[in-house]
Amino acid sequence: MRKDVPVMPKMRPHRMPSLVAAALALAVSAASVLAGGAAAPARAAEDGTSGLPVPRFVSLKADTVNVRNGPNKDHDVSWVFTRAGLPVEVTAEYGTWRRIRDSDGSEGWVYHSMVSLRRTALVAPWLKGETVPLRAGPDAEARVVAQLEPKVLGVVKSCDGKFCRLSGDGFDGYVQQAQLFGVYPNEKVE
Template sequence: MPRFESFRSNQIYLRAGPGFQYPIVWVYHRYNLPVEIIGEFNVWRHVVTPDGGTGWVHEALLHLTRSFIVIGARHTLRATPTATGTPVAYLDKGVIGVIRTCQANAPWCAVMVDGRHGWLRRVDFWGSFSGEAIK
């Protein structure tokens, strides 16, 4: 820990504490939204969302799929891990996809968005740690 996981459902309740007795502070409607796990208590996970929100989620509402969310402005998904690679798609801020692989300390990661495979610069998305290897 910390580590990344993602939402398993289109409706996730983020709670103020680790239990159903705590109030809901946020409701998220984004399947596969990446979240950073920063704490654990029994079956509850303390998470940080891409927008900086924090709260507690039951472990059953998370899965190990390594997803990402595009940050900043529009970015280009490329056929090769170079700035001159052929464009595969243009990804706007907020687009969610799946990380297929990232080499340790590599600036580009292989990703998939809506069935399209390509390469995206690590600085263009949220969902991995700097220099992290993902297989």
């Protein structure tokens, strides 16, 4: 899914103000969510942030996405994603930059135009040597129509808090929500 990019170390001044601002933005967003303010997306702010709830899941738009150590092009590239559509979690915003976390837990910064609001999910990327049942309906007793390997990528069509309808190349059905990276537990997706 990603490949490491050799990076030459450079001496740079520490960017503490940007990290403090990002942490403050995350705290304000979390307070808004706890207060119930995340129901309606906000308009983009004058500072370039989206005004959308943080954290949130998005997907990568391009086959090549540079992930940087900080929120501008002066920061080194930590790694490069090489697959469009992968789900990532936006954990902070700083102007037009988004700090993201991937299914491995790695974090870095990407430019806002590299992510899409289109919801995708990876099937149980944490599993090894097991499969996840794809069911005909949103019920644990529904007929199994396929077994999906870990890290299969699909488009999230809907979620009811327990099951998500997931479709992809040659499959369409329901997966238990807890078996997906790209949606939150109990999250409803229309």
